[in-house]
Amino acid sequence: MLGSSPAYREITDQNGRVYRVGETPFDIMGRSRTWMVWLPWIAMVAVSVFEYAWGSVTASGFFAKNYGWSPAEQDWMFSLWSVFQAAVAFPVGRLREKNILSARFAMVIGAVFSGLGFFGIANSGSLAIGFLTYSVLGGIGSGMVYATCINMVGKWFPEKRGARTGFVNGGFAYGSVPLIYIFAFAFHPDNYSTVLNIVGAYMLVVVLCCGLLFVDPPKNWWPKNVDPIAWAGSRKRSGHRNPPAARQYTPMEAIRTGMLPLMWVSMVIIGGVSLFGIGNQSDFAKASGFGPFIAASSAGVLAIVNGVGRFFVGWVSDYLGRRRTLTMVLVITGIAQFGVLIAGSMHSLTLFMIAAFVSGFGSGAFYPLYAMLVPDYFGENYNATNYGLVYTAKLVGGVGAGGLAAGVISTWGFTGAYVLAGCIALLAAVITLFLRQPGTGSRRRSQRRDTELQHAGG
Helix, strand or coil: CCCCCCCCEEEECCCCCEEEECCCHHHHHCCCCCHHHHHHHHHHHHHCHHHHCHHHHHHCCHHHHHHCCCHHHHHHHHHHHHHHHHHCHHHHHHHHHCCCCCHHHHHHHHHHHHHHHHHHHHHCCCHHHHHHHHHHHHHHHHHHHHHHHHHHHHHHCCCCHHHHHHHHHHHHHHCCHHHHHHHHHCCCCCCHHHHHHHHHHHHHHHHHHHHCCCCCCCCCECCCCCCHHHHHHCCCCHHHHCCCCCCCCCHHHHHHCCHHHHHHHHHHHHHHHHHHHHHHHHHHHHHCCCCHHHHHHHHHHHHHHHHHHHHHHHHHHHHHCHHHHHHHHHHHHHHHHHHHHHHHHHCCHHHHHHHHHHHHHHHHHHHHHHHHHHHHHHCCCCHHHHHHHHHCHHHHHHHHHHHHHHHHHHHHHHHHHHHHHHHHHHHHHHHHCCCCCCCHHHHHHHHHHHHHHHHHHC
C-alpha cells in the first residue's frame, strides 16, 4: 500500500555499485511507472514551441513589421533563450539532488515561467521586455521542464532507458508542428496578441497539471522483476552493449574521468549546428526562392523528423550501443548541412525537402543519446547534476547558433554558414570516437577473473 514501508534489499555488484530492489512503482507512487513516460512527454510537447516554432514566428516577419525588431535582434533573443534554457539544467539538478527542490516544484516554476515567456511578447512591443520574458523567464522555465522530464525517465527506467528517453525527448521537437503552421498562416496584426496569449496559457496549464503528478524513485532504485547483475551481462539485452555505470559518480568524479568534459565539448559543437538549422532553415528556404508554405513545411519536416528521430535512435542505441549510435548520428548531421545548402542553391524543391528531412533527423537525435550516455557512464544518483553539466554546452552552442550565426551569414552568406556548420558537425563526430565508459577496464578484469575461477573450479 502507498505510504507503507515496502520491503527492499540492496544488491552490490563486483564493482561495489549498489542496487535497491524489491519495491514496485505501485509501492512508491501508487501507479505504474508508465505514467513517468507519458507525463514528461506531454510536458515536453507543450514547451516545444519555444525552440522549434520560433523560426516560423520570425520568418512571418511579424515582429519586424509591427514591433520594429531587426532580424539580428530576434536572433539574439533566440540565442539568449538558448543560454538560459541550457544554463538552468545544472543548478536545478543540483538542488533536486540535495532535496532542496522537488521535481513537482521544479515543474510548477517551469510552468509559470514558460507561460510568462509568451505573455510578455504578446502584450508588449518593448525589446527589453521581450528579452526579459521570452529569453530569460521562458528560457529558465522551459529549461526546468526539459531537465526535470529527461531525468525523470532515466530514473524510472534504468534498464529500458533508450527508446523511452528518446520518445520523451522527441516531444520537445514534433510537439511544435501545429504551431509552426499557425504562426506561418494564421498570425496577423489583428490576432497576434490573442494567439500568443493562448500559447502561453496552454503551456502554463499543461505543464502544471503534468508536473503536480511527478514522483522520483528512491536512490539506487531498480525494478523488482529485473536482476541487475544478470541484466548487465546478458547479450540478449541492452545491458551488454550499454552496461550500467561501474559506480555512482559525483559531478567532480565524473569530470575527473575526462569523459564528461569530452561529452561537453562535442555537445557544444553539435548543439550550435542544430540550433543554427532550427533558427535559419525557414529563412534559407525563402532566400532560395521557395514560398512561405514550403518554408513552413521545411521547418515542420525538420521538427517532426527531429522528434521521431530521437525515439528511433534511442531504440537503435539499445542494440548498437550509445556511443556508436551517437557517432553515426553526428556524421549524418554534418553531411545533411551540405545537402541543405546544395538543394537550396539548385532551387530544387524535392531535394530541399529530402535534405530537410535528413537534417531534421540528425540535428535532434543526438540530444537523447547524450542524456542516455551520462547515466550509462556515471550512474543515476547524480544524473540530474551530471547531465545538467553536459547540457550547459547548449548555452555556448546557442550563442554561436543565433547571434554569431547571423554575423557569419551577413559576411559569408548562407553558403559559408552551412559549409562551416557541416565541417564542425563532422569534427564533433570525431571527438565522440574517444568516449569510453569509466571503469570498463576494471569491470572486464573482474569478469575475466570470475570466469577463470569458474573454469578452475569446474
